[in-house]
Structures are given as C-alpha cells and as structure tokens.
Amino acid sequence: MTVDSGNTAWMLTSAALVLLMTPGLAFFYGGMSRAKSVLNMMMMSFVSIAVVGMVWVVYGYSLAFTSGGSLSSFIGGLGDWGLVGLETVATADDGTGIPQLVFVAFQATFAIITVALISGAVADRAKFGAWVLFTLVWVTLVYLPIAHWVWWSDGEEGGKAGWIFELGALDFAGGTVVHINAGVAALALVLVLGKRRGWPKDPMRPHNLPFVLLGAGLLWFGWFGFNAGSALSAGSTAAVAFINTIVATCAAAFAWIIVEKLRDGSSTTLGIASGIVAGLVAITPACAFVTPLGAIAIGLVAGAICAFAVGLKYKLGYDDSLDVVGVHMVGGIVGALLIGILATTAVNDAGADGLLAGGGLGLLGKQALAVVATLAYSFVVTWVIAKVIDLVMGFRIAEDDELAGIDRTAHAETAYDFGAVRAGSGATAAVGSAPVHDEAVRESQDETKEEVRG
Amino acid sequence: MKLITAVIKPFKLDEVKAALETFGVRGMTVSEASGYGRQKGHTEVYRGAEYKVDLVPKLRIEVLVDGEDADDIIDVLVKAARTDKIGDGKVWAVPVDTVVRVRTGETGPDAL
Numbered sequence: 001m002t003v004d005s006g007n008t009a010w011m012l013t014s015a016a017l018v019l020l021m022t023p024g025l026a027f028f029y030g031g032m033s034r035a036k037s038v039l040n041m042m043m044m045s046f047v048s049i050a051v052v053g054m055v056w057v058v059y060g061y062s063l064a065f066t067s068g069g070s071l072s073s074f075i076g077g078l079g080d081w082g083l084v085g086l087e088t089v090a091t092a093d094d095g096t097g098i099p100q101l102v103f104v105a106f107q108a109t110f111a112i113i114t115v116a117l118i119s120g121a122v123a124d125r126a127k128f129g130a131w132v133l134f135t136l137v138w139v140t141l142v143y144l145p146i147a148h149w150v151w152w153s154d155g156e157e158g159g160k161a162g163w164i165f166e167l168g169a170l171d172f173a174g175g176t177v178v179h180i181n182a183g184v185a186a187l188a189l190v191l192v193l194g195k196r197r198g199w200p201k202d203p204m205r206p207h208n209l210p211f212v213l214l215g216a217g218l219l220w221f222g223w224f225g226f227n228a229g230s231a232l233s234a235g236s237t238a239a240v241a242f243i244n245t246i247v248a249t250c251a252a253a254f255a256w257i258i259v260e261k262l263r264d265g266s267s268t269t270l271g272i273a274s275g276i277v278a279g280l281v282a283i284t285p286a287c288a289f290v291t292p293l294g295a296i297a298i299g300l301v302a303g304a305i306c307a308f309a310v311g312l313k314y315k316l317g318y319d320d321s322l323d324v325v326g327v328h329m330v331g332g333i334v335g336a337l338l339i340g341i342l343a344t345t346a347v348n349d350a351g352a353d354g355l356l357a358g359g360g361l362g363l364l365g366k367q368a369l370a371v372v373a374t375l376a377y378s379f380v381v382t383w384v385i386a387k388v389i390d391l392v393m394g395f396r397i398a399e400d401d402e403l404a405g406i407d408r409t410a411h412a413e414t415a416y417d418f419g420a421v422r423a424g425s426g427a428t429a430a431v432g433s434a435p436v437h438d439e440a441v442r443e444s445q446d447e448t449k450e451e452v453r454g
Numbered sequence: 455m456k457l458i459t460a461v462i463k464p465f466k467l468d469e470v471k472a473a474l475e476t477f478g479v480r481g482m483t484v485s486e487a488s489g490y491g492r493q494k495g496h497t498e499v500y501r502g503a504e505y506k507v508d509l510v511p512k513l514r515i516e517v518l519v520d521g522e523d524a525d526d527i528i529d530v531l532v533k534a535a536r537t538d539k540i541g542d543g544k545v546w547a548v549p550v551d552t553v554v555r556v557r558t559g560e561t562g563p564d565a566l
Contacts, residue, residue, distance in 0.1 A: 203505040205498065264499045274501060310501045323501065 004097030007233040011102045014229025018109035021222035022049055022116050028215025028273070029120045031208040032322045036405025037124045038207060038415045044119035044131055049112050051135045056108040057083055060139065064147040065107065072160040076148050096233040106229060111147070114178045115139050120322035121186035124196050125402050128410045130395045134189075134385065142185060142381050143177075146374055150177050169370035170343065170351060170363070172241065173230035175285025175336040176374040183329025184375050185382040186320060192386035193395055195319035197402055204321075209269050216273035220249060223280045227287040240347050241287040244295035245280070248287075251299025252279025252306075259307040271307070274327060278306035281331035286339045289351035294342040302334045329375075336371050340364025455550040455563065456524040460515045461487060461543040462535040467513055473534035477527050479517050487514040493541035512543060518553055518566055 026045035033041040052060070062080035069077055080086060086100050115135045122131075150171050153161030164176070171177060196204065206212060227245045231238035256275025257267035282302030283295055290298065310326035313319065320326065340363045343354035353359030389395055396402075401409035408414055462470060467484065474482065488509035495508040519527055524547050536542055555565040 200503075205500050205505050260499075260502070264502060264504075266499060268499065270500050307502070311503075314503065 002097060003091060003099060004233075007096050007235075008098045008102055010234035010238065011098045011106055011229060011232065014225035015102065015106040015109055017222045017225025018106065018113065018229065019049070019222075021109070021219050021226065022046075022113045024215050024218025024222055025113060025116050026215070027211045028219060028277070029123075029322055031211025031213075031215060032120075032206040032270075033123050034204055034405075035207040035416060036414070037407055038211075039407040039411055039413055040126075040128065041119065041123055043128070043411065044122075044126070045116040047128075047132055048116040048119070048135050051132060052112045052115050052139050053108060055136060055139055056104070056111055060111060060144055061104045061107065063140075063144045064111075065103075065152055067154055067160060068148075072152075072154075073163040073166070074149065075145050076152060098232060103232070106232075107147075110174060110178060110226070111139055111143050114143055114174075114182050117178070117182035117324060117328055118186045118189060121190045121320045121324040122193055123321035124406055125193060125396050127393070127395055127397050128406075130389050130393055133389055133393070134395075137385050137389070138185065138382060141385060142181065142378050146181055146377065147177050149373070150370070164370045164373065167366050167369065168352065168363075169366040170289055170339050171285040171336065171370065172288045173227045173284045175281070175332045176370050179281045179284060179328040179332030180336065180371060180374045181332075181378045183325050183327075183332060184379045186324035187318065187329065188379045188382035189386050190318050190320050190325075192383060192390055195317075196321065197399060199319045199321075200314055206270060209273075212273045213269055216276045220276055220280060223249075223284075227284060231288060237288050237348055237350070240292075243292050244283055244287040244290065247292050248283035248295035248299035248302075249276055249279035251296045252276065252282065252303030253299075255300045255303030256307045259304050263307075274306070274310070274323070275303045278302050278327050278331045281328055282335035282338070285332070285335045286342065288348050289339055289343040291342075291344060291347055294344070297342060298335055298338050301338065302331050305334055306331050333371055336367050337364065340367040455553060455566070456519055456521050456547045457550045458517050458519055458524060458528060458531070458545065458547045460531055460535065460545040461489065461512050462515065463537065463542060464511060464513050466535045466537070467515075469534040470515060470531055473530040474517065474527065477519075477523060477530060479519060479527065481517070483516040485514045485516075487512045491541070491544070510541060518550060520563055520566060521549070 022045050026042040029045065030038045030042040059078060059081045061083065062078050063076045066076040066080050068075045071077075083101070083104060086104070091097050091099055115138060118138070119126075119131070149162040149164040150169075151162065151165065153159065153165050164171075169176075198204075224242055224245055228238040228242040231241055253272050253275035256278065257271045260271045261267045279299040279302055282298050286298055287295070306327050309330040310323040312326060313323070339354060340361070341355045342357075343351050343359070343363060344357035345351055345353050346357070352363050354363050355361060386395060397406060397410065405414070460470070471482070488511055490508050490510055493510055495506060495510055498505045498507055517527070528545055528547060532545055535545070552561065553565045554561050
C-alpha cells in the first residue's frame with residue numbers, strides 16, 4: 001500500500017484540529033471557573049497535553065494499538081514502544097494509505113483530551129502535583145486498555161481484536177473510550193476529593209461566559225477532526241460524519257435552550273454552549289452510522305437530557321464542579337445507546353443495522369454491554385488510583401489555600417489585574433510585588449520617621 | 455466643614471454633578487460601590503442553578519463642603535438623584551476636623 005496523499009493531508013489536518021480541542025476545552029472550563037482559579041483550571045488541560053503527549057510516544061500507542069499476543073483481547077504489547085520500530089514510510093494496515101506515524105499522532109490527541117476532560121470535575125481544589133501524577137497513571141491504567149478494547153483489531157479476517165471490537169459494539173470516534181470514560185472517571189475522582197469549600201451553599205458562578213463560548217466554538221471546530229477524522233480517510237465516511245457533527249450539535253444546542261426557557265424562564269449563553277458540547281459528545285460514537293435526520297434525533301434527545309442531568313449533583317450531593325458527569329458521561333451514554341436504535345448500513349456498510357433499520361435489538365444489547373463495561377472498569381480503577389494518590393501525597397490543597405485561590409497558592413500567579421492599586425503606580429508595584437530586602441525597607445522607614453518628627 | 459456622602463444610582467451621576475456645580479462644588483470623589491437597602495437584588499441562573507445577587511451596583515460620591523452650605527447642597531443633591539423608585543440611595547453628612555490640600559499645604563476652608 002502506497003501513501004495516499006489526499007487521505008494523509010486530511011489526517012494531518014485532523015490531528016491538528018483535535019489537538020486544538022484541548023486548549024478550547026481549557027477556555028470552556030476556565031470561563032466556568034471562578035476568577036481565582038481560572039489559571040489552575042486551564043493549566044490542568046495544558047499539562048495533560050504535556051504529559052500524555054510523551055506517554056503516547058513512549059508506550060501509550062504501543063499498548064493501545066498493537067497486538068498483545070495472548071492478552072490481545074484486553075491490552076496491546078510493548079513491541080512498538082518509543083515508535084522505534086515504526087518506519088516513517090509504513091502505512092496504517094487498514095488500507096487507507098496513511099503513514100502509521102500520522103495515525104499515532106491522531107490518536108495521541110484523543111488520549112490527551114480524554115484526560116483533560118476529567119479536570120472539570122475538580123475545580124479549585126486539586127493539588128497540581130497530584131493532578132500531574134494522576135494524568136500519567138490514569139492514561140496508562142484506564143485509557144490505554146479501554147481504547148484497545150474498543151478500537152484495536154489486527155485487520156485480519158478471523159484475526160485478533162479488542163474484546164468490545166470483537167463483540168461488534170460500535171463506537172466511531174470515542175463515545176465510550178473518551179466521553180463515558182472521562183465522565184465516570186470524573187465522578188470517581190470527585191467522590192475521593194470531596195466538595196469544594198462552601199458548595200453548594202455559596203454561589204460559584206462562571207466568571208467569564210465569553211470564554212465559555214469561545215471554548216465551545218473551538219471545541220466544535222476541532223471536533224470535525226475528531227469525528228470526520230476518525231474515518232481515517234477523506235471520503236464518503238468522513239462526509240457523513242462531518243454533516244452529522246454539524247446537525248446533531250445544532251439540534252442539541254437548540255434543545256438545551258428550549259428546556260431552559262421552559263424551566264428557568266430564560267435561554268442562556270451557558271446553556272447554548274453546554275448544548276453544543278452535549279450534542280458533540282452524543283454524536284461522537286454515532287456520527288458515521290446514522291443518517292443526518294438520525295443525528296438530529298440524537299442531538300435533540302442529548303440536549304434535553306443533559307440539560308436536566310446537570311442538576312443531578314445537587315440532588316445527590318456530589319460536587320462535579322463543571323458538570324463532566326452531566327454532560328460527558330450522560331451525553332456519551334445517550335449517543336452510544338441510540339446507535340442501537342438509529343444505526344443503518346445504508347449510511348455506512350462498515351456499521352450495523354439498529355432497531356429502526358430492521359436489525360432487531362441485538363445491536364442495542366451490544367451497545368449497552370460496551371457502556372456498562374466502560375462505566376464499571378473506569379469507575380473502579382479511577383477510584384483506586386485517586387485513593388492511592390490521596391493516601392500517598394494528598395489530592396487536595398489546604399483549606400486556606402483553596403479559599404485564597406489555587407492560582408495564587410499553587411502557581412504563584414493571578415489571572416487578572418485590573419486595579420490601579422496593584423498595577424497602576426510604579427512605586428506600589430515596586431514595594432508590593434518586586435522582591436525587596438526587608439532590612440532596606442525598614443531603614444528607609446526609620447529615616448522618614450526621623451525627618452517628620454524633626 | 456462637612457463631608458457629604460451620597461450613594462446613588464449610577465446613571466444619575468451627571469445630573470448630580472451638574473446640580474452640585476451650581477453650588478460651587480468644584481471637586482468630588484466618586485467610587486463604585488455595591489450594597490442594598492430595601493431594594494432587593496436580582497436572580498441569575500447558570501445551568502439551572504439559581505444565584506441570588508443581593509448587592510446592587512451603586513455609585514458613592516463624597517464631597518467636602520463648607521458647613522454653612524451643607525444643608526442646601528444636600529437638598530439639590532437629593533433632588534437630582536431622585537427617581538421616586540426604590541433603590542434611589544442615601545445621603546448623609548458628618549463633621550470634619552481637618553482638611554489639607556496636598557499640593558500647597560493649605561488647611562481648613564481654604565483647602566476646599
């Protein structure tokens with residue numbers, strides 16, 4: 001198989017698009033945080049890029065996307081660690097003619113954003129060092145196995161594949177691997193960390209809604225690479241994924257603001273941004289298996305259900321700060337299950353027929369099994385990882401540090417400086433924020449006193 | 455000498471300034487303030503969660519005046535700031551011991 005330049009160009013573009021989603025997510029989450037912790041929130045996303053990017057090259061790709069010998073149903077092997085065995089001219093073995101390294105890069109960006117998604121649940125209170133360690137351990141023990149289960153096969157007729165792939169459950173671009181996985185991991189992490197100080201009594205309103213909208217827009221833009229790029233080629237499968245990524249998202253955004261209008265009296269910008277993300281999440285697993293009308297149905301259902309699901313945390317008393325559970329876990333489940341109803345081989349013969357296309361309930365059963373397996377594995381392993389990190393180094397910052405703001409106490413920075421008192425005058429800045437020698441300051445104060453008193 | 459402090463609705467600032475100028479008040483300190491009296495705040499909704507915002511944005515005006523003019527100045531200030539709706543604010547005055555103009559060192563009424 002020679003390199004196909006058209007497919008390769010689209011996949012390079014898609015990898016860049018999906019990488020941009022994580023900075024987009026940083027804005028989406030950062031705007032929803034309070035002003036005193038926006039930097040930490042954005043930093044959690046950016047450090048996921050730094051850590052997972054390296055992990056992916058060193059051993060991540062190999063464990064997720066190569067044969068694991070007798071363990072192949074559950075995990076890959078270390079044969080391609082460091083990508084040393086990959087020739088730059090090698091092409092992916094699915095006949096799309098893209099260099100293997102392009103596939104590696106594309107998949108790296110998925111692992112990165114999955115870890116970053118979890119951070120929204122632990123606003124204001126996670127020790128930064130503990131979070132960095134968590135990203136490393138979590139991507140290794142949770143993401144790599146699940147990605148292998150769902151997406152890996154050796155491409156041979158009757159060959160080896162991950163157990164969910166073999167089962168025949170469908171997940172085109174990561175409903176289980178990315179969204180359900182990150183959403184339920186967020187729930188487990190929150191149960192270990194506990195609530196923010198003052199939640200839910202104190203108002204913790206978003207500090208910058210324009211950031212949230214900017215983030216939602218960047219996520220949508222990047223998501224075309226996520227969904228249409230998952231075709232691994234620039235052709236008709238990418239086309240259907242692309243149109244569905246537009247229309248399901250429109251439907252979910254619209255459904256969310258209608259629910260708000262009926263329930264709260266106003267349609268809000270946070271609502272339309274949340275609806276956009278809920279729609280993107282829900283269409284992710286289904287985008288190449290349903291018709292555009294099916295995509296509208298998925299969007300409407302996901303937008304409406306997620307708009308209610310974000311209220312669950314108040315009823316059940318867990319502080320999922322920015323609704324990772326309510327949007328990503330719930331939205332992912334909606335999309336994964338609706339495949340069982342709406343999928344049709346008329347769109348993509350690599351897919352399957354769901355209930356409405358005359359395929360019976362078999363596919364829905366397989367989808368449900370994939371969802372439950374992801375929920376169970378991710379929840380249990382994440383909880384254990386979080387608990388161990390908590391016991392070893394403590395996962396939460398001190399109460400005083402949290403109240404003062406994690407930006408200042410963990411990163412020695414603050415996001416905004418609009419006040420003349422701190423920024424305006426050179427003199428204040430020099431005394432207030434430059435490193436000064438206490439002794440020198442005291443001497444000059446003493447001189448001043450003597451002058452005044454004569 | 456007296457210090458008159460007025461907490462008023464923000465959009466009333468220009469009218470109040472004009473009214474005070476008729477009495478020769480040539481300087482004032484204006485700061486943004488938040489507070490509440492009998493006026494209740496408003497409610498905001500984020501993802502269905504309601505937040506009551508009790509503190510209402512106001513402006514706080516401070517002027518130093520000669521004691522004899524204080525009552526008249528308060529009168530025009532109140533007339534200028536009034537909308538007859540709830541939340542119009544408050545005005546009060548307190549006696550002042552010492553005033554110094556920083557540039558010249560003038561003190562007392564000369565410094566006003």
